[in-house]
């Protein structure tokens with residue numbers, strides 16, 4: 830029983846895309862029109878942005894959303910959450926490249942990964 834729980838937990842921490850369950854790459858620096866953006870893209874079309882502190886989520890969100898719109902700022906501004914795109918927030922440890930399950934708050938060394946995906950794709 831204990832072993833089974835451990836296994837389940839290990840699956841929960843695998844760095845998988847919340848939309849398609851594929852393993853995603855470590856967030857890396859991407860050059861955009863706005864400057865630098867730390868995140869990546871999944872084969873399913875989802876774009877993710879990483880906030881190592883969990884304190885700049887607003888900024889990371891905008892950068893991720895613009896990237897999702899192919900750098901089109903105007904289009905990004907017209908997007909509606911839940912209609913034009915879906916959002917998933919994951920807790921992530923960049924040192925171990927594992928997700929951190931559960932709602933343990935923003936304390937500690939874990940950052941926030943914000944996944945956005947256009948609906949209907």
Ligand SMILES: [Zn+2]
Pocket residue numbers: 846847848849850851871872873874875
């Ligand atoms: Zn995906």
